[in-house]
Amino acid sequence: MLYREAGEFKSTYQADQAILTIRQDRWFMWAMLAFAFLVIPLISSEYWLGTILLPFLILALAALGLNVLTGYAGQLSLGTGGFMATGAFAAYKLATAFPELHIVVVILLAGLLTAGVGILFGIPSLRIKGFYLAVATLASQFFLIWMFNKFGWFTNYSASGVISAPPMSVFGDAFVTGPYATAEAKYLFTLSLVVLFALMTKNLVRSNIGREWMAVRDMDIAAEIIGIKMLSTKLKAFAYSSFLCGISGALWAFVYTGSVEPLAFDVNRSFQILFMIIIGGLGSIMGAFLGAAFIVLLPIFLSNAPHWIGLNIPVDLISHIEFMVFGVLIIFFLIVEPHGLARLWQLLKEKLRLWPFPY
Amino acid sequence: MRIERDVIYIIIVTLFLMVAIPWTMGQISEDIFFEWPFFFEVAIGGLLAGVMYSLVALGFVLIFKASGVFNFAQGAMVLFSALTLVGLNELGMPIWLAIIATLVVMLLLAVVIERVVLRSLVNQEHIILFMATIGITYFLDGFGQTLWGSEVKTLNLGIPSDPGFYFDGKILINDFDLVAALLAGVLVIVLALFFQYTRIGRALRAVADDHQAALSVGIPLKHIWVIVWAVAGIVALVAGIMWGSKLGVQFSLALIALKALPVLILGGFTSVPGAIVGGLIIGAGEKLAEVFIAPLIGGGIEDWFAYMLALAFLVFRPQGLFGEKIIERV
Numbered sequence: 001m002l003y004r005e006a007g008e009f010k011s012t013y014q015a016d017q018a019i020l021t022i023r024q025d026r027w028f029m030w031a032m033l034a035f036a037f038l039v040i041p042l043i044s045s046e047y048w049l050g051t052i053l054l055p056f057l058i059l060a061l062a063a064l065g066l067n068v069l070t071g072y073a074g075q076l077s078l079g080t081g082g083f084m085a086t087g088a089f090a091a092y093k094l095a096t097a098f099p100e101l102h103i104v105v106v107i108l109l110a111g112l113l114t115a116g117v118g119i120l121f122g123i124p125s126l127r128i129k130g131f132y133l134a135v136a137t138l139a140s141q142f143f144l145i146w147m148f149n150k151f152g153w154f155t156n157y158s159a160s161g162v163i164s165a166p167p168m169s170v171f172g173d174a175f176v177t178g179p180y181a182t183a184e185a186k187y188l189f190t191l192s193l194v195v196l197f198a199l200m201t202k203n204l205v206r207s208n209i210g211r212e213w214m215a216v217r218d219m220d221i222a223a224e225i226i227g228i229k230m231l232s233t234k235l236k237a238f239a240y241s242s243f244l245c246g247i248s249g250a251l252w253a254f255v256y257t258g259s260v261e262p263l264a265f266d267v268n269r270s271f272q273i274l275f276m277i278i279i280g281g282l283g284s285i286m287g288a289f290l291g292a293a294f295i296v297l298l299p300i301f302l303s304n305a306p307h308w309i310g311l312n313i314p315v316d317l318i319s320h321i322e323f324m325v326f327g328v329l330i331i332f333f334l335i336v337e338p339h340g341l342a343r344l345w346q347l348l349k350e351k352l353r354l355w356p357f358p359y
Numbered sequence: 360m361r362i363e364r365d366v367i368y369i370i371i372v373t374l375f376l377m378v379a380i381p382w383t384m385g386q387i388s389e390d391i392f393f394e395w396p397f398f399f400e401v402a403i404g405g406l407l408a409g410v411m412y413s414l415v416a417l418g419f420v421l422i423f424k425a426s427g428v429f430n431f432a433q434g435a436m437v438l439f440s441a442l443t444l445v446g447l448n449e450l451g452m453p454i455w456l457a458i459i460a461t462l463v464v465m466l467l468l469a470v471v472i473e474r475v476v477l478r479s480l481v482n483q484e485h486i487i488l489f490m491a492t493i494g495i496t497y498f499l500d501g502f503g504q505t506l507w508g509s510e511v512k513t514l515n516l517g518i519p520s521d522p523g524f525y526f527d528g529k530i531l532i533n534d535f536d537l538v539a540a541l542l543a544g545v546l547v548i549v550l551a552l553f554f555q556y557t558r559i560g561r562a563l564r565a566v567a568d569d570h571q572a573a574l575s576v577g578i579p580l581k582h583i584w585v586i587v588w589a590v591a592g593i594v595a596l597v598a599g600i601m602w603g604s605k606l607g608v609q610f611s612l613a614l615i616a617l618k619a620l621p622v623l624i625l626g627g628f629t630s631v632p633g634a635i636v637g638g639l640i641i642g643a644g645e646k647l648a649e650v651f652i653a654p655l656i657g658g659g660i661e662d663w664f665a666y667m668l669a670l671a672f673l674v675f676r677p678q679g680l681f682g683e684k685i686i687e688r689v
Contacts, residue, residue, distance in 0.1 A: 029656065124673065131628065142663035143663040145662075222689045320505040320509065326501075338484075
């Protein structure tokens, strides 16, 4: 009753092409943003902001990046972790070599550098498809991690191979990295970037470029025949995807953990991000966020659940059982809704639109 | 099997490079020691290690051929079978009985996977099935270790593991690797015979060729999937026994799946001989590179070298050396 497009007349092209065409959707989105920007920092504890919401946002950004590549452009990639590491180390080298650079500039430049690396590792995709490509992208994953581990130059010859972010502020005293940074500042900074890039991605995928990506995903030969250039389209997807992954890696190293070693971005990270977009829904911006929330919260829930119901299980056993339950839940989700949480969200909206009638 | 001319050229060039690059490196760099007996020792060691990779890759190929599923859980199945075998053995079963019991467990596992996972995901996209097998991976890793504990266990089947000297004591080869290679060879021959001459084998090949055509001549697809997963389980058990005796039965066994993936793409997802040849090339290439190239660029390159090598091959043959030629129509 409340949620329907009936009675909403669009009198301008601008209104017709809006991202959210239904008024209630727009209200909901503004309410969500207001809640995220204004209410959450006030009501959340340091723990929630710093250890749950921050990784959620950062991993959602990486999932967004992978979703562009896999969900929209159809190129299955397992190299996300490597690209995140590239972003983190590029940001570190930039921040230490040019200390006067602003943190936003550092992060954006790190993203651009990662995009370059992404293009380089995207070149094989012109010849190789499907699972062959997925395995081939593992090459980038292992090679990049090895490179950052092996060559001292990337870590400024630190003995442990760990990089630590120098304290940097957005303006004045608003530090977002280093020991003076408050959880609120970190959260708001990350949230602003993530919202910005989500908006940018949303607009990109409904533009010319996004339609080309989807054409390539649906059938690349047909796309080529109607005049879409494979080379530039696929490489654009790799570039933009690794741009987002690089930024997410830089945020992970600088804002979330503060100091990081290459192993934080190993192949399990890549799988984790891939899980997010599959559980969330391929080819959906919303899906990246829903999937990230699910994958970040599930292990926390699983490791705390035995305490809540009063069971005392040794720690290593818990971690094994966690693995088991995680695997079962993944399979369960895939069986129940192979198109991900975003599809459920869509179904819910369809139902709401017709409510109280079934159809 | 007909081998295309390209493949022969590629293999000849590869062999040439495998000899030429180490030799050149030995001439131009003082850090690298090059002598022919040493070169052959490294190469043979690599080939034998490659056979072990092939063992794991074989499991992937079997399942991909018959059901089009990229079974990421093969590594977890190796770990699970080895853990079960050792666990049963520790409970007091004699080793032959433990092996039979583990075979039964792997068969049950195949039935359960088909019933619960595959049947519910029929006709889904490949990536969904791939993710489901990653789910199986997590489950098996957790389940095996919950059941049997996570400490390192030794598996001793009485296979000799002394280093042996061959060719007048010039070349050192581990006897264990020889036995493993021999066993893998036997396994491949048995599998080939099974595929070629039995009723089930013919049905499997029919399904691999064309699911619908196979269904229409009355081959029960569901049974075939169970059989294929069971065969992959048996291959996993053999791989688990060999790797487990070599490295000890522990969690890192599951990670050898990552070693088998480049073998898989190099040989082609759909080819059993591809898995063998791919394993040999990757094994020898990796060891040679580790000894003759790695010292120049800092060492520890075995993590990624196999992938880069496979990638180089894919640029020339996007479907892998022996994979089915990809024919696309609009």
